[in-house]
Amino acid sequence: MTASSAAAPSRGQRIEAMIVAVVIIxxxxxxxxxxxxxxxxxxxxxxxxxxxxxxxxxxxxxxxVAVLVGQLRGRYGHPEEGEDVDLAxxxxxxxxxxxxxxxxSLVVTIPWLGWxxxxxxxxxxxxxALGARRWWAAVLVGFGLGVVSQLVFGTLxxxxxPATGALTSWIPVG
Numbered sequence: 001m002t003a004s005s006a007a008a009p010s011r012g013q014r015i016e017a018m019i020v021a022v023v024i025i026x027x028x029x030x031x032x033x034x035x036x037x038x039x040x041x042x043x044x045x046x047x048x049x050x051x052x053x054x055x056x057x058x059x060x061x062x063x064x065v066a067v068l069v070g071q072l073r074g075r076y077g078h079p080e081e082g083e084d085v086d087l088a089x090x091x092x093x094x095x096x097x098x099x100x101x102x103x104x105s106l107v108v109t110i111p112w113l114g115w116x117x118x119x120x121x122x123x124x125x126x127x128x129a130l131g132a133r134r135w136w137a138a139v140l141v142g143f144g145l146g147v148v149s150q151l152v153f154g155t156l157x158x159x160x161x162p163a164t165g166a167l168t169s170w171i172p173v174g
Contacts, residue, residue, distance in 0.1 A: 013076075014076060017067070017071050017077075018068060018071045021064050021067040021068035022064070024060055025061060025068065027060060028057050028058070028060035028064055029057075029061065031053055031056060031057035032053075032057035032058070032061070034053070035054050036050070038053065049158075049159060051157070052157070094129075095129045098126075098129035099126045099129050099130070102125035102126045102129070103122060105118075105125070106119075109122075110162055111162065114161075114162050115146060115161035116143060116146030116147050116150050118146070119142060119143075119145055119146030120142035120146050121142070122142070123138065123142030123145055124138040124142045127141070149161070
């Protein structure tokens with residue numbers, strides 16, 4: 001079925017899409033307003049802690065407005081019909097719970113293991129839950145992401161992420 005022959009979404013679906021766009025716009029405005037309240041305590045050699053929230057808020061705002069304008073102009077998305085999508089399949093609640101638990105585990109793992117190892121565990125658990133074939137590769141990629149994000153936040157932004165423990169004490173913390 002081509003995009004032109006697909007049925008247009010119902011009025012209720014269009015309203016739902018507009019509500020989602022308005023919520024995204026509201027979140028973006030909230031992020032931008034809250035970002036302006038962040039105290040700047042850095043040197044001229046580092047980026048301000050406001051930079052990332054401003055970029056994310058700005059991108060959210062542009063995305064939300066684009067979706068809302070598209071909906072108002074009648075540009076509606078169509079359901080995915082790709083060969084890699086099983087439309088009859090339901091939600092895998094086990095996978096959903098494992099990924100949610102992996103993200104919630106950051107609250108516990110960061111104070112005990114530090115940022116890099118917390119990210120390692122979160123990424124590896126999420127990747128394995130989503131079907132990663134080689135668990136050790138998921139662990140290595142997760143550790144790489146944890147170390148790189150620690151270095152970026154610690155050195156470029158001057159922010160401190162906890163890098164405790166013998167394995168990660170060599171990473172600069174800001």
